[in-house]
Amino acid sequence: MSVEIPDQVEPVIENRPDLFASIVWFNFLQELVRQHNALQATVAEQQTQIDDLTSRVEALESLHP
Known part of the structure:
Protein backbone atom coordinates (compact mmCIF):
# COMPACT_ATOMS: atom_id res chain seq x y z
CA MET A 1 0.00 0.00 0.00
CA SER A 2 1.41 3.36 -0.96
CA VAL A 3 0.92 6.66 0.80
CA GLU A 4 1.94 8.58 -2.34
CA ILE A 5 -0.92 7.10 -4.37
CA PRO A 6 -4.10 7.21 -2.25
CA ASP A 7 -6.14 5.26 -4.81
CA GLN A 8 -3.77 2.31 -4.71
CA VAL A 9 -5.22 -0.60 -2.79
CA GLU A 10 -4.07 -3.98 -1.59
CA PRO A 11 -6.11 -7.08 -0.83
CA VAL A 12 -7.22 -7.35 2.78
CA ILE A 13 -7.16 -11.15 2.59
CA GLU A 14 -4.60 -12.96 0.50
CA ASN A 15 -6.06 -14.60 -2.64
CA ARG A 16 -9.21 -12.42 -2.37
CA PRO A 17 -8.70 -9.55 -4.84
CA ASP A 18 -12.31 -8.44 -4.33
CA LEU A 19 -11.61 -7.55 -0.67
CA PHE A 20 -9.44 -4.47 -0.47
CA ALA A 21 -9.03 -1.27 1.54
CA SER A 22 -7.33 2.00 0.78
CA ILE A 23 -5.12 4.02 3.11
CA VAL A 24 -8.06 6.42 3.52
CA TRP A 25 -10.08 3.65 5.18
CA PHE A 26 -7.31 2.91 7.68
CA ASN A 27 -6.96 6.62 8.50
CA PHE A 28 -10.72 6.84 9.01
CA LEU A 29 -10.70 3.78 11.25
CA GLN A 30 -7.84 5.17 13.32
CA GLU A 31 -9.70 8.48 13.80
CA LEU A 32 -12.92 6.66 14.66
CA VAL A 33 -11.16 4.63 17.37
CA ARG A 34 -9.48 7.78 18.74
CA GLN A 35 -12.81 9.60 19.00
CA HIS A 36 -14.50 6.56 20.55
CA ASN A 37 -11.80 6.31 23.21
CA ALA A 38 -12.12 10.02 23.98
CA LEU A 39 -15.88 9.67 24.30
CA GLN A 40 -15.52 6.64 26.59
CA ALA A 41 -13.16 8.62 28.84
CA THR A 42 -15.68 11.46 28.99
CA VAL A 43 -18.51 9.07 29.83
CA ALA A 44 -16.43 7.43 32.57
CA GLU A 45 -15.56 10.83 34.05
CA GLN A 46 -19.20 11.93 33.99
CA GLN A 47 -20.28 8.66 35.63
CA THR A 48 -17.74 9.23 38.41
CA GLN A 49 -19.16 12.71 38.98
CA ILE A 50 -22.72 11.35 39.02
CA ASP A 51 -21.76 8.67 41.53
CA ASP A 52 -20.10 11.31 43.73
CA HIS A 64 -32.11 14.67 57.94
CA PRO A 65 -34.67 11.88 57.96
Missing part, protein backbone atom coordinates in the same frame (compact mmCIF):
# COMPACT_ATOMS: atom_id res chain seq x y z
CA LEU A 53 -23.18 13.52 43.66
CA THR A 54 -25.43 10.55 44.37
CA SER A 55 -23.40 9.57 47.41
CA ARG A 56 -23.43 13.17 48.67
CA VAL A 57 -27.22 13.36 48.33
CA GLU A 58 -27.61 10.04 50.12
CA ALA A 59 -25.34 11.28 52.91
CA LEU A 60 -27.38 14.46 53.28
CA GLU A 61 -30.65 12.51 53.27
CA SER A 62 -29.37 10.22 56.03
CA LEU A 63 -28.57 13.28 58.22
Whole structure:
Protein backbone atom coordinates (compact mmCIF):
# COMPACT_ATOMS: atom_id res chain seq x y z
CA MET A 1 0.00 0.00 0.00
CA SER A 2 1.41 3.36 -0.96
CA VAL A 3 0.92 6.66 0.80
CA GLU A 4 1.94 8.58 -2.34
CA ILE A 5 -0.92 7.10 -4.37
CA PRO A 6 -4.10 7.21 -2.25
CA ASP A 7 -6.14 5.26 -4.81
CA GLN A 8 -3.77 2.31 -4.71
CA VAL A 9 -5.22 -0.60 -2.79
CA GLU A 10 -4.07 -3.98 -1.59
CA PRO A 11 -6.11 -7.08 -0.83
CA VAL A 12 -7.22 -7.35 2.78
CA ILE A 13 -7.16 -11.15 2.59
CA GLU A 14 -4.60 -12.96 0.50
CA ASN A 15 -6.06 -14.60 -2.64
CA ARG A 16 -9.21 -12.42 -2.37
CA PRO A 17 -8.70 -9.55 -4.84
CA ASP A 18 -12.31 -8.44 -4.33
CA LEU A 19 -11.61 -7.55 -0.67
CA PHE A 20 -9.44 -4.47 -0.47
CA ALA A 21 -9.03 -1.27 1.54
CA SER A 22 -7.33 2.00 0.78
CA ILE A 23 -5.12 4.02 3.11
CA VAL A 24 -8.06 6.42 3.52
CA TRP A 25 -10.08 3.65 5.18
CA PHE A 26 -7.31 2.91 7.68
CA ASN A 27 -6.96 6.62 8.50
CA PHE A 28 -10.72 6.84 9.01
CA LEU A 29 -10.70 3.78 11.25
CA GLN A 30 -7.84 5.17 13.32
CA GLU A 31 -9.70 8.48 13.80
CA LEU A 32 -12.92 6.66 14.66
CA VAL A 33 -11.16 4.63 17.37
CA ARG A 34 -9.48 7.78 18.74
CA GLN A 35 -12.81 9.60 19.00
CA HIS A 36 -14.50 6.56 20.55
CA ASN A 37 -11.80 6.31 23.21
CA ALA A 38 -12.12 10.02 23.98
CA LEU A 39 -15.88 9.67 24.30
CA GLN A 40 -15.52 6.64 26.59
CA ALA A 41 -13.16 8.62 28.84
CA THR A 42 -15.68 11.46 28.99
CA VAL A 43 -18.51 9.07 29.83
CA ALA A 44 -16.43 7.43 32.57
CA GLU A 45 -15.56 10.83 34.05
CA GLN A 46 -19.20 11.93 33.99
CA GLN A 47 -20.28 8.66 35.63
CA THR A 48 -17.74 9.23 38.41
CA GLN A 49 -19.16 12.71 38.98
CA ILE A 50 -22.72 11.35 39.02
CA ASP A 51 -21.76 8.67 41.53
CA ASP A 52 -20.10 11.31 43.73
CA LEU A 53 -23.18 13.52 43.66
CA THR A 54 -25.43 10.55 44.37
CA SER A 55 -23.40 9.57 47.41
CA ARG A 56 -23.43 13.17 48.67
CA VAL A 57 -27.22 13.36 48.33
CA GLU A 58 -27.61 10.04 50.12
CA ALA A 59 -25.34 11.28 52.91
CA LEU A 60 -27.38 14.46 53.28
CA GLU A 61 -30.65 12.51 53.27
CA SER A 62 -29.37 10.22 56.03
CA LEU A 63 -28.57 13.28 58.22
CA HIS A 64 -32.11 14.67 57.94
CA PRO A 65 -34.67 11.88 57.96
